[in-house]
Amino acid sequence: MSRDRGRGKRNDAGVSTTRKTFAILETLADADGVTITELTRRTEFTKSTVYRHLTTLADLGYVIERDGAYYVGFRFLEISEQARTRRRGYTAAKRSVFELGKETDERAVFIVEEEYEGVYVHRYGSLSDTMIGKRRPLHSLASGKVILSEWDDDTVADFVATAGLDAITDNTITDPDTLAAELEQIRDQGYAVNNEEHMDGLRSVAVPVYTPDDDLLGALSVFGPTSRFTDEYVHDDLPNRLWDKAGEIRVTLAYG
Amino acid sequence: MSRDRGRGKRNDAGVSTTRKTFAILETLADADGVTITELTRRTEFTKSTVYRHLTTLADLGYVIERDGAYYVGFRFLEISEQARTRRRGYTAAKRSVFELGKETDERAVFIVEEEYEGVYVHRYGSLSDTMIGKRRPLHSLASGKVILSEWDDDTVADFVATAGLDAITDNTITDPDTLAAELEQIRDQGYAVNNEEHMDGLRSVAVPVYTPDDDLLGALSVFGPTSRFTDEYVHDDLPNRLWDKAGEIRVTLAYG
């Protein structure tokens, strides 16, 4: 039960050429729209190596070359969509996030756990910051704490041992006992609150999303500035709205 | 202008190990949640080869192993999001698609061209069929025709020569001259219609989406069954709604 969740031990074995390809790909994703020599500068590889890997990726259609600059292609979208639609609930959550965001006029997200990290799967909010696909420490997120609160003690202990409880801000929970108490409270009240534990000036509320057979699907969350996220708003208003949406997902899965 | 759009000549050179990795990855994406031996069956590689490539991908975090079955991981989401947010307009289109879908209660999509194909980038609709990331022939889509109508004759000719005009249904345009006439009409009226050219029983309407400096961003489209998509609905009602949304995207880009 507590095994096989976190990332296994780093292994130097396997296909080192593949590692090289993905190292180049990740660098390209960071610095999108970049030339071969520029990419060479940013990696530890030689120009001919980057050239060969990049042209291979371009030939496969995963990378696009336009006017001498290389870009990540949409072909990855098809692959990532496979992960995003693995469970029907993920797709249902997409709509809930959007409606939640529109109705509250706040930023809303749906988060899922993968390898002991919180992954932003769906999001509503301003154009500028996308977050989708980004990964964050579970213990620093309201949604992350919701997910942790669903795990048994052994799994949580393994998480703490593996991922650690790094301080992201001054408010981040870094003590296992404090975390345990917090998780207990979350289980009691059915929602989690984040008080600037992930980013200064940011509060958030999150609730668990279940399937009709009570499997945890992920967490639904709303976040915003401390100025607007008063205690009243956070504890009295938002949890109800979030529970509504989480319930809708469940119902959609059951009868939709 | 007409160069560098379609996929270049297939090249057997480059890194063949990388090709192998992506062949395995694509097979995995097809048959998600599969075991190593099953994946070996589905590919032309030996078990040890699949094993090595797959465990490497798992170690990198791009593939997830749970209970002996392998899955595509969310790490691809971060990469694909790079492509999806390359232009601010793509993000703006996401909201427009959703609103358009809600308001019309129809399926709505935002489509972009890549390598002479139409890629579904955003979508509103039923849970079951996702389509996102899928690629379709431009000449068989309303949105595809909208995009083609923005290109100069040379580029369209190159597209026809490279991608061809395959018949997807009985109604698909397969004649270059017919296509040219259609594109001319689309330019005139400002929207494109698809009469079961991509799928029997399906009609759709699409309009171009421009940036504030009149660059083509992609196409916004609504589709549904012929029964509901009457001539009146398709020609009198939907184009106005679509133009509205396309205009909103443009305004959002211009003034925030």
Next chain:
DNA sequence: AATGAATGTTCCGAATAATAAAACAGAATC
């Protein structure tokens, strides 16, 4: 428990494929 079948994992020599470095071609810059 014991057996058997299937799957996951490791090992190894042989063969292949990736690598770096340098040379070349082509474009852009001054």
Next chain:
DNA sequence: GATTCTGTTTTATTATTCGGAACATTCATT
């Protein structure tokens, strides 16, 4: 028109992948 930069190709060397088989482990069945 010379120079510098980038993209591309070539080649000999080196490192890695590969396949096959052996081993380990799990699972189902009796």
